[in-house]
């Protein structure tokens with residue numbers, strides 16, 4: 001399995017792209033940086049997009065992506081997400097006001113994108129890889145994903161505050177090679193992390209006690225302006241499994 005990190009920042013700035021992962025060139029998880037990180041030819045190879053939740057930093061390139069692929073694919077690109085997330089896309093994004101409704105363009109029988117609801121804990125196998133959504137604890141309905149090709153697996157928790165189930169799943173995945181999770185705000189902004197259902201480094205430290213596996217834990221979603229404050233706080237956790245997730249990084253298992 002190949003995993004390419006298109007973007008992993010909690011905010012957008014020069015050199016900092018929003019959340020997006022690409023698996024085996026054909027499947028994306030989240031769409032914060034599809035159009036900013038990939039050539040049009042690379043974008044046309046994407047057949048499926050699994051979304052974790054409806055927040056803008058995880059979906060914002062979908063409109064420009066649909067425009068780029070329009071007319072170039074024999075089959076619609078499938079957008080997999082929780083029903084609540086798809087409802088937000090229908091009502092607030094592809095609503096013919098903010099952006100054209102590409103789920104009926106060029107026509108309802110042969111659209112550019114097709115919506116597919118996911119059910120937590122149920123595996124969806126596409127392009128030879130199984131994506132299993134696991135519910136996490138965020139401000140809106142949100143899932144992380146276990147991604148498993150039968151040989152190797154990784155887990156992406158997406159945005160989350162304190163949660164249990166995805167750590168249980170990680171502990172029960174023998175072929176787990178990598179876990180990607182978040183830290184969004186510095187320790188001094190505990191109140192903000194709790195209010196917006198994210199983690200600070202200190203809160204992350206409590207979560208890591210739930211992970212019994214010795215696998216690399218790569219941190220994403222730092223607020224760009226808070227990095228100088230947060231990096232020493234993450235190091236201070238003293239957990240040898242911890243490292244930062246890097247934009248453009250590629251993993252191959």
Ligand SMILES: [Zn+2]
Nearest residue numbers: 053055138159
């Ligand atoms: Zn979010």
Ligand SMILES: [Zn+2]
Nearest residue numbers: 055057058159
């Ligand atoms: Zn986010």
